[in-house]
Amino acid sequence: MDAKGKGVLAGRAFRRGEYVCEYAGELIELEEAHRREERYRTEATAKGLDEMMCYMYFLRHKSRTYCVDATQTGRVGRLINHSRAKPNLKTKLFVLDDRPHLGFIVKRDIEKGEELLYDYGERDPATLRQMPWLKQ
Numbered sequence: 001m002d003a004k005g006k007g008v009l010a011g012r013a014f015r016r017g018e019y020v021c022e023y024a025g026e027l028i029e030l031e032e033a034h035r036r037e038e039r040y041r042t043e044a045t046a047k048g049l050d051e052m053m054c055y056m057y058f059l060r061h062k063s064r065t066y067c068v069d070a071t072q073t074g075r076v077g078r079l080i081n082h083s084r085a086k087p088n089l090k091t092k093l094f095v096l097d098d099r100p101h102l103g104f105i106v107k108r109d110i111e112k113g114e115e116l117l118y119d120y121g122e123r124d125p126a127t128l129r130q131m132p133w134l135k136q
């Protein structure tokens with residue numbers, strides 16, 4: 001899928017409000033997430049890669065920050081790409097057994113074959129300068 005790498009296409013039509021899938025991974029505390037980010041960065045550098053390939057989603061739950069680390073999973077949610085201008089999914093926090101989970105909900109009707117996209121929500125100017133694709 002061109003410069004974006006892998007992505008996810010809708011295997012069928014979806015209606016607004018439908019649940020699509022979970023951003024599934026391991027729920028970890030912020031401190032552990034920072035340790036892993038460092039490790040993933042070191043591993044990428046050792047392999048001569050410009051960008052580390054890790055799949056981490058940070059979320060707030062009960063006044064604490066957590067991370068869903070999907071790096072070591074093969075689950076599809078982690079492969080959904082970003083669009084700020086035309087997202088067709090939005091994330092929703094679900095709490096099951098007192099543990100937060102991230103689900104993707106259809107924001108507008110989706111046709112079969114359309115790429116699934118959601119807004120990664122990054123607004124920090126320095127990050128946007130570094131990764132201009134987050135502005136689109």
Ligand SMILES: C[S@@+](CC[C@H](N)C(=O)[O-])C[C@H]1O[C@@H](n2cnc3c(N)ncnc32)[C@H](O)[C@@H]1O
Nearest residue numbers: 003004005006007055078079080081082083133
């Ligand atoms: C959660 S992953 C999505 C799956 C990823 N495309 C892959 O091949 O594994 C996020 C990464 O995908 C790429 N990406 C996602 N959306 C993009 C976009 N709209 N334009 C360019 N790259 C994008 C960036 O490299 C980003 O760090």
